[in-house]
Amino acid sequence: MNHILRNAADRLRAASVESARADARILLEHAERNGLDFEVLIRRRVAHEPVAYITGHKEFWSLDFGVGPGVLIPRPETETLVEQALCELPDRKQPYRFLDLGTGSGCLLIALLKEFPNAIGVGIDGSAAALFWAEQNVMRHGLGHRCRFRKADWAEVDGHFDLIMSNPPYISTADAAGLQPDVRDFEPEAALDGGQGGLTAYRAIAPILGRNLKANGIAVLEIGAGQHQFAGRIIEGQGLTIVRAKPDLGGILRCLVVRKPLGKP
Ligand SMILES: C[S@@+](CC[C@H](N)C(=O)[O-])C[C@H]1O[C@@H](n2cnc3c(N)ncnc32)[C@H](O)[C@@H]1O
Structure with missing residues (x-):
């Protein structure tokens, strides 16, 4: 599992994504929890789509908010x-x-x-x-x-x-x-x-x-x-x-x- 995460973080870093390691970890958890293809999520992040659009939510004032394009x-x-x-x-x-x-x-x-x-x-x-x-x-x-x-x-x-x-x-x-x-x-x-x-x-x-x-x-x-x-x-x-x-x-x-x-x- 560690090498999957490391490999994903390296690809994000190579695409100049800041917080590559943290993003890879969030996306791996999201993929596992929802039965999604981790590779597809990483490709979206490599293209600079924000993590919150990929996972569909963001915390604000300790509350969970749904977000997406638009x-x-x-x-x-x-x-x-x-x-x-x-x-x-x-x-x-x-x-x-x-x-x-x-x-x-x-x-x-x-x-x-x-x-x-x-x-x-x-x-x-x-x-x-x-x-x-x-x-x-x-x-x-x-x-x-x-x-x-x-x-x-x-x-x-x-x-x-x-x-x-x-x-x-x-x-x-x-x-x-x-x-x-x-x-x-x-x-x-x-x-x-x-x-x-x-x-x-x-x-x-x-x-x-x-x-x-x-x-x-x-x-x-x-x-x-x-x-x-x-x-x-x-x-x-x-x-x-x-x-x-x-x-x-x-x-x-x-x-x-x-x-x-x-x-x-
Ligand atoms: C910086 S966002 C803030 C969104 C949210 N309040 C937040 O803090 O995350 C500004 C919002 O203002 C809306 N907006 C911009 N100009 C507007 C206008 N003239 N009348 C109504 N809404 C407008 C945009 O569509 C956008 O959703």
Whole structure:
């Protein structure tokens, strides 16, 4: 068995796959558990298909999420948004209303609905393929009665919310071309490409926060490396307050925490 694993890891390494040994081990376990042909799985990984698409799932906030082509694979740094929302809303029993802009797999919204047993949530995404996975995941976690998804542009959102969360596409068009092939060639462009400077989504989302947050409501927004001042200025331009910028575990400022002041209509 060891030589099968070693041989597979060598082939992945030769194809410039990072974490070759760990990937080979995950794929071997997946093949054995599901009666699949390990060779076929390794060939897919040699072609740089992400492990999570091959196995069909990914962990986020210690919950299991179904994923596949057409939806962004949840990233560990996005858990910073969950932590910050928990920090700002200490009373877990409140019947809060949550909104997730660009819900993708639904990982953020589902993680927070699990933490707030009386909250309800709406997830918006422009991608039908992404929403397919969000619907699967909300059923998997038994939250269908507290969560609904809508296929729409986020500009069309209505209603008032205690918490708005978003991990929008924020990679600049110039940088998107230089992403690793695992990401660039497999994950959806609409989830990655944030236009010139990577800030297009924040310009669209800032007025939505101004309009659709309740007074004193909060927002948690994911940002890319070096974007906190630019994104922060766009948000403040709507009369909103930046409470803090919080780093992820790698030390990169990853989450803007925003509050709508009490007096603002
Ligand atoms: C970076 S992904 C985030 C997915 C998920 N929230 C997560 O954190 O893993 C951004 C998502 O926003 C969606 N999106 C991009 N532009 C949009 C728009 N104008 N209206 C609605 N959804 C949009 C994409 O389809 C994608 O699913």
